[in-house]
Amino acid sequence: MSFAGAALGLTLLSMAPDLDVVAFAFGIPYEAPFGHRGASHAIATALLLAGVFAALPRRAGVSRHVVLVLVFAVVVSHGLLDTLTDGGRGIALLWPLDNTRYFAPWRPIPVSPIGAGLLSTRGARVMLTELVVFAPAWLWALWPRDRSAKLMDDE
Numbered sequence: 001m002s003f004a005g006a007a008l009g010l011t012l013l014s015m016a017p018d019l020d021v022v023a024f025a026f027g028i029p030y031e032a033p034f035g036h037r038g039a040s041h042a043i044a045t046a047l048l049l050a051g052v053f054a055a056l057p058r059r060a061g062v063s064r065h066v067v068l069v070l071v072f073a074v075v076v077s078h079g080l081l082d083t084l085t086d087g088g089r090g091i092a093l094l095w096p097l098d099n100t101r102y103f104a105p106w107r108p109i110p111v112s113p114i115g116a117g118l119l120s121t122r123g124a125r126v127m128l129t130e131l132v133v134f135a136p137a138w139l140w141a142l143w144p145r146d147r148s149a150k151l152m153d154d155e
């Protein structure tokens with residue numbers, strides 16, 4: 001697997017928890033277990049997805065352990081970062097054990113508008129803020145270096 005392919009796949013996977021916005025179309029309330037920021041944002045779901053991806057047939061010798069750790073980190077980070085946002089009703093991090101919605105004590109990230117609202121002045125402000133907040137991570141990820149050996153195992 002190429003680094004660019006893995007980066008693109010993991011980027012898409014990092015956004016997957018927000019596919020739960022379809023719940024609104026089905027009339028599922030925000031605060032329901034399968035409402036927005038519910039089960040899809042839970043630690044258990046991140047573990048489940050990591051297990052599923054690690055169990056998939058391997059391509060290009062990528063270690064199952066690497067897949068497990070990367071997929072878990074990428075998916076769980078979404079819910080954890082959402083706890084740092086200043087809107088919504090919190091994140092069901094402990095679902096299915098507990099549907100309590102959690103926020104971090106410090107919430108510096110403005111919550112993103114949903115749907116077409118993202119294409120507003122407020123949406124642009126949120127995207128600019130996220131660009132600045134995550135700039136160090138982007139710099140680290142895109143910094144040129146040889147990454148080919150780190151994703152492979154010897155099996």
Ligand SMILES: [Zn+2]
Nearest residue numbers: 017018078082
């Ligand atoms: Zn989210």
